Amino acid sequence: LALGAIFLLLNDNFSQWIWGARFTLLPFIVLLIFQFLPLNPAKTERLIKISLVVAFIVSFFGLIHATLLPQEFMTRVGYTINRDIWDIKSAIASCQYLEHTKEFCRATSTFGGPSRYGTYLLLMLGLTGATLLYSKSRKIRIALGVLSLLLVANIFLTFSRSIWIGLIAMLIALPFLIPRFSFKTFFKIALPCVAVFVIVLLLNYESLEVIFKRAASTSEHFALMKEGVETIIAHPFGLGLGTAGAASVRFEKLITENWFLQVGVERGVLGLIVFLGALLM
Numbered sequence: 001l002a003l004g005a006i007f008l009l010l011n012d013n014f015s016q017w018i019w020g021a022r023f024t025l026l027p028f029i030v031l032l033i034f035q036f037l038p039l040n041p042a043k044t045e046r047l048i049k050i051s052l053v054v055a056f057i058v059s060f061f062g063l064i065h066a067t068l069l070p071q072e073f074m075t076r077v078g079y080t081i082n083r084d085i086w087d088i089k090s091a092i093a094s095c096q097y098l099e100h101t102k103e104f105c106r107a108t109s110t111f112g113g114p115s116r117y118g119t120y121l122l123l124m125l126g127l128t129g130a131t132l133l134y135s136k137s138r139k140i141r142i143a144l145g146v147l148s149l150l151l152v153a154n155i156f157l158t159f160s161r162s163i164w165i166g167l168i169a170m171l172i173a174l175p176f177l178i179p180r181f182s183f184k185t186f187f188k189i190a191l192p193c194v195a196v197f198v199i200v201l202l203l204n205y206e207s208l209e210v211i212f213k214r215a216a217s218t219s220e221h222f223a224l225m226k227e228g229v230e231t232i233i234a235h236p237f238g239l240g241l242g243t244a245g246a247a248s249v250r251f252e253k254l255i256t257e258n259w260f261l262q263v264g265v266e267r268g269v270l271g272l273i274v275f276l277g278a279l280l281m
Contacts (some may be wrong), residue, residue: 001028003271004241011240016251020241024266026280031248048131052147054126059150062109062117066157070093071105079112088250098159118155118163125151126170133178145192152196165234221257228256231265 001206004025004119011017039047045175065073072081081095092112095105111117132144155167226246231254241247246267256262264272 001025003267003274007238007240007267013251014223016242016247017240019247019250020243020266022240023245023247024263048127051124051127052131055128056147056150059121059124059147059154062107062154063150063157065109066105066107066114106159107154112156114160115162118158118160118166120154120169121151121158122163122166125155146281149196152192155194224255224257225261228258228261228265232261232269236263236269238266240272241266
């Protein structure tokens with residue numbers, strides 16, 4: 001936050017700084033609020049319940065939107081049918097095709113993009129899994145199990161390889177994060193996730209090459225990441241908030257395709273070190 005304030009003094013484009021702060025600083029502000037907010041156990045439990053109910057509604061809609069509803073369904077409430085390139089003058093896209101195939105819409109629910117939706121799904125899956133492990137009510141555990149499978153199905157249907165890697169990383173991290181971890185518990189969580197993945201994969205076996213290879217998308221990812229690294233090397237003290245990532249779409253567009261590189265471009269090497277340190281604390 002302090003580095004962000006320094007960049008405000010150095011940046012003469014206040015609008016760009018505000019948009020950059022919206023993506024870069026707001027998460028830390030929210031984190032601080034929840035760390036110091038005096039919540040008793042009853043309020044915390046209620047907040048978790050609300051979050052999980054909302055997650056069920058959002059993910060259920062995301063599933064039927066990706067599989068059953070017509071592709072133009074969300075245009076009835078102001079979304080656009082499809083957009084492969086961000087445009088600040090257009091409405092949020094309701095459908096993003098896989099590698100420009102026109103075959104089916106990737107799961108986005110109301111989020112306007114599979115990666116943004118997938119990030120939310122991973123967060124809710126973590127909250128669901130933690131609640132499931134410590135819940136003693138059989139009915140609640142069954143409900144949470146159903147929600148977990150629903151979230152995993154949506155994660156697969158985002159067809160976002162970065163989100164899939166996030167899910168794998170979560171499963172690998174389980175033994176190190178859960179006290180008194182048992183492999184019995186691990187298989188109870190991991191096997192249903194794997195089963196959902198395999199079933200959905202088999203239903204789309206003809207599109208496997210499109211799903212995994214995606215040459216155009218992969219090459220673009222690496223090209224943008226390379227540009228991000230080169231920018232950090234050329235500007236080790238950073239270019240300022242709003243100069244990279246989603247906020248930059250309104251100004252001089254620089255998408256790094258990598259959140260860590262985005263932080264490095266905006267706040268420099270020191271900012272990236274502080275960011276990584278905050279994640280490890």
